[in-house]
Amino acid sequence: MMKTPQKSGRAGAKVKKKIMTRKMQARFLLVFCAVLLLFFLLVIRVVFLRQKHGVDYTNAVLSHQSYVNTNIPYERGRITDRNGAVLAKNVVTYNVILDPSVVNANNGMYVEPTIKAITKAFDLNASDVRSVLTEKADSMYYILLKGRPYEEVSRFKELQEENHKLVKGVWFETVFTRVYPYGSLASHVIGFVNSDQSMGTGIEYQYNSYLTGKPGRESGYYDNELNLIKKTWPAEDGDTIISTIDIAVQTAVEKNIKKFNEETGCENIGVIVMNPNNGEIYAMASNEGFDLNNPFDLTGYVDAETLLEIGDDERTKNDLRNRMWRNFCMLYTFEPGSTFKCLTVAAALEEGVAGSDSKYFCSGLAEMDDFKIHCNARHENVNLEESLMYSCNMAMIDIAGKLGRSTFRSYQDRFGLGAKTGIDLPAEESGILIDVSKLNEVELATSSFGQGFNVTMVQMAAAYSSIVNGGYYYTPHVVKKIINANGATVYEAKNTISARTVSKSTAEFIRNATYRTVEEGTAKPAKVRGYLVGGKTGTAQKGIRAEGKYIVSFIGSVPADNPQVVIYVVIDEVHSETLFKSSRPATQLTSDILQEILPHLGLYPSEGEIDYGVDIEGPGDEIGSSVEEKEQDTEH
């Protein structure tokens, strides 16, 4: 009995067993009431929360409802050549995602087995994984590896299967990795685009909006029965781009450029092969390029020593990269030289200031103001055709003088010089022409044979094409067609004529003249057995005249009577003491390339006497034998 002695004495043992006095009970009741009051206040608090924040907080919760929200990657459009050979495609790879919060769960019992499986399947150090697990312990999403192939992933999945209770917190994201099967081939045309699509070149950049698809989305939420309701919006893959590039032609061109550089060498070299009848570019190449699969890598562009010297200097590296990515055929401007004479003659024929029977006298030297302009030889009497065949500067000066500066200048515009051609590649140069007001006697004279103003290769190739095809100017382009994922054509390059440049008769005259230039004139090495090759050489002084640096070139068409292919070869500073101002390297290279590419383009050699279906006018038989032997055509 634990009651107080008084109480037990008063009440007796049996009557009252209670030992907690009434006073204590009252105090306990007080405590109890306080507890009740607190509970009551808490209920009020809960109701208050509901009344005050019910709407806001319910909305906040509802925004959580679609809790699964995964992006489904789209596949970037492929790029093929004109015959369907794949130039750029995608392979499925996997990003390895680590969820350290899961791996570290349960007192870290998953850590070692998971690390073991990861290091077995992937090329990773256990210590690296461990440091991620400790440093990002609370993270739920850490990209451990990017772009791993399926084999490694399946190897990991097997390991996980074996030990599924302990290997946890690793999952995979499917990603597409861009692959260029031909490496650096046509790198300037195909180009690249960086991940945030802010920088790039070539088709990849220009046609990015077509190549880019729309990512799909998979969204899920729990319904009232706790079932996961999933909704999928499939990804829309990018469009496939069929380019005008012919991979065989491009390969042959790049191979010959490489061969030339190995045998002779030069500063720069550019080649364009195109279809003059619609502006499609079959091949566009230079001696430079980059690995499309790794466009930021400089190792192939500069030698290892230089690279070591640069080290981490990002600015120098970026400068080098910008140079590496530069498309010579579109961005390099130069004085075209004698190849421009075709344009001067065409303008003269159009304007009627010259005819096939026009005669010019070449004394080998012209004096204007304080300047002396030399011809490559003293041609004496030449007609219009011969002026092209032997590349006579004096005849051109005469013609340009007759045209007058404004007419001459208007023809430069008409041929698309001094303005961007509109080729469907990013960053095109427009060249620099001499303003009509400054086109004085000397400037006009030098301009007539292609000196004193700057053009790009694309401009010249397009302009020349428009002459030999009968006077139709087609905008040069590298994309033929774009097909969406369902196979529907969403874009087709319009082969519409963007301008008329010359008349058919003028075109015919130039075709004949250029044919004879190759057959009998300055461009003989450009001949290809079994084909009718027409064309014009060019040897232009470069920059400061005293330095004696030359750009040699050849522009030509095959077959000469009905051109299907136009080729333009430009060589900047041939590394040869004997050939540095000779057009022979250009014509020879052209011949080498044409020989390889013509059969690919469906043009087969014909044997025997050539009949090009055009009456050759002019003094075909009167070619001066003394000039014929001279292959040198320098202009001063």
Add this chain to the structure above:
Amino acid sequence: MAKDFSIKNVFRKEDGGRKDERIEIKPKRYFDYTLLFIVVFLIVFGLVMIYSISAYNATKYYDDATLFVRNQGKYALIGLVLMILVSKIDYHIYIARFGVKKFRTNLLIIGFVICLILQFLVLIRGDGTNGSNRWFAVGKFFKLQPSELSKLMLILMVAFIVFVSPKKLDRATGFLRVLFFTAPIIILVARENLTTAAIMIGIVFIVPFVASRKNWYYLVSFVIVLAVGIIFIKLVGYRAARVQVWKDIENTPGGYQILQGLYAIASGGWFGKGLGNSIQKLGYIPEVHTDMIFTCIVEELGIVGGLFLIAMYVILLVRLYKIAANAPDLFGSLITVGVFVQIALQAILNIAVVTNTIPSTGIPLPFVSYGGSSLLFLMLEIGLVLNVSDQIEYDAIF
């Protein structure tokens, strides 16, 4: 009196020498089945809610939807067995003296000393879950929090000290005596878990308060404790930060868990989204099945559901009040008051925290929150109370 607590003596006194009569007329024993029922109900309710709320995360992280509910169920079953066992052991055994002449002691004192040692050891070493060293691994499957044992021991100890001489509480020194004996364990607990220590302080204050006949020194000491508490909060960095979070829950980064809990409470409405339909449990409230479980109960079962749960606690407390008021001796009464205080304080503090009524602190909802140690020791306490109720003679209740 109260010098000799051997079982023999206690019984002899209780029987008042009328042993023969009591054998002939078997007294009607009162076993509080209502209490048992409510406790079992709360536990089962807790298991259902733990399953509902933890299934998503358990599947996500452990690939096992029933992981948490099975774990809790395991403790509940063991707890149930121990509870029934304890309810059959006469609670006087714990204070029955034994030993040789000069070293007479009782089980409670031995237990209390062991508890002190454990609490001390846990400070030195522990296996370090959640940063604080609050755990002791027992065998392979159990991890026990010695602080839970300390609470139980403290309840018994306070009840014992007061029971030995209730009249001493009439003077402040009597209360200081209680503080003197209990301070070491509270300080040790406070070193590693301040919230548990706060509840222990509550027990140490309220149990003597009930037994005392004076008020003034409670007022004085209450003011002192309040002052110390405020100073402590100001001094300890993370406590002060929590006050900042509490003041501006929506814009303070550290308030994420509580804010998400508030979203759950406020979005539940009067009748809730239905069992299993909580959205906030889907990874938005961290550790939702432990201290934050009340938020998802309200989200799923509504304010009405929350009210119902509070009502269950109130009924439980009413039963404890009845048992305390009718207990056969003051020791039994005070044990029951201690258990009452612990359950009431934990429930109130937990709900106050999750409704952002007070700054956040980690405290489980009694019987409902996931956590084996807490459940196990609560059930042991209920076992004690059931034994107290078992010794009430039937007629005493009415």
